[in-house]
Amino acid sequence: MIGIVDYGMGNLFSVSKALERMNVPYIISDNKEQLAHAEALILPGVGAFRDAMKLLNETGLASFITEQVQKGKPILGICLGMQLLFEESEENGLHKGLGLLNGRAVHFSGKDQDGSSYKVPHMGWNKLDFHKQSPLTEELKEDHVYFVHSYYITEHERDTLIASADYFGEVPAVVGKEKVFGMQFHPEKSGDLGVKLLQNYTRYVKSMEVLK
Amino acid sequence: MLAKRIIPCLDVKEGRVVKGIQFLELRDAGDPVELARAYDEQGADELVFLDISASHEGRETMVDVVQDVASELAIPFTVGGGIKTLQDMKRLLRAGADKVSLNTSALLDPQLIKAGADYFGSQCIVVAIDAKWDESIGTWRVYTHGGRNPLDKEAVAWAKEAVDLGAGEILLTSMDSDGEKKGFNIALTKAISEAVSVPVIASGGAGQSEDFTEVFTDGKADAALAASIFHYKETSIAEVKAHLKEEGVNVR
16 A cells, blocks of 8 residues: 555545556555555655745654654655755755755756756656666666656656656656656656556555565 | 657536537537547547536535546646635545646636635646737737636736746647647747646647647647647547657657
8 A cells, every 4th residue: 555645735536546547556644654554655745845844844754754754755746846855955045854855946047058047847758868778767768757846856866767858857756766767757648658657656666565 | 768648638517528619519429438538549648638617516516526536547647617715626636637738717816826826736736828819919918707808908917927926837728720620829828838837738729640740740749639630530649659759759
């Protein structure tokens, strides 16, 4: 069973429907005991970094997630949920994240190398470039996925980058280190490839259980 | 780089898809969920649902339509039409819409854009603009209430104001071109796209594949919306995309 962390910010409906279509059991919960029973977590997120971290801290879900990850539970952060996995974000001033991955979220500058302006948010379908092997991208082909974000991850460790997209520079799109994963785009809104990426995560979770 | 988006638009009235010409003469065009599924399969990058129901029951039906669409589709979609309050936005976004589109209500109360953007984030807030050329002022004028009421407002200025208030995208309909199938309004689209820092969806006038190429290259649109040519199968999304690819436009 997958535990979708409900902290009041996130497109929970779409993520849960995507799991339903794949016949993957899940719960949506803000209850730590319930989530502790899940084999893996999904941390969704739409909105602002500061508000999200505030809610996660107030509810104690931040320390709960960290503990669970230290115990070896897989987690997948989606969109803002991925950014929350990192050390900090500069959205609305500097704010600390969960610190499960090294790196920080910064705003797209909105100016290219020649000083011409480009559009922010990075919104729409962009193509993934795969960088290294990962259970998440296993047997998948590079294709387009749906992004909507104004901040992107930088200063990350090079070997955590599984896939990136090109938007006036390299934008980390799929990241992963040990059992901590993140997708900057919305797999639940990314057609076939998105479904397959989510499927690979749930398959990975299952394989982890078999190993136990 | 980002792919240019092709967006079929479904005008929904009391739970059915309808389509008119220059906002009049409505014809039945099918079941919204069925059409949505078909467009997803054909490669639509996104969908827009405009709720043109007048009755309260029609509005309730719309929330069900949104939920059904969100349950079955894995592409983003926007819902617009008759959204007047933060509460309306909340209901539709909770039902599974990715974005809401504001038109008349945003013009009557521009602070609604800010309230929505502050609460849900700019990426959820689309501002739809219905614009028509006005010879007397030498530019495009904004209309409310589905193109019925002219305002003392100029389209480019309003687009900028909406973005300053927090609009994350502009859905721009040329009333002069709508339903005529003679191509998008390139001058209007270009003027707005160059004036704002957010993506612009061009709407009104799509008749053939070449029109899409033109609106992306000359019109500088980020996305293009069409209804009847797709509903009545005059062309398909695949056909439009194949043409765009040939012309060197980046599509999914």
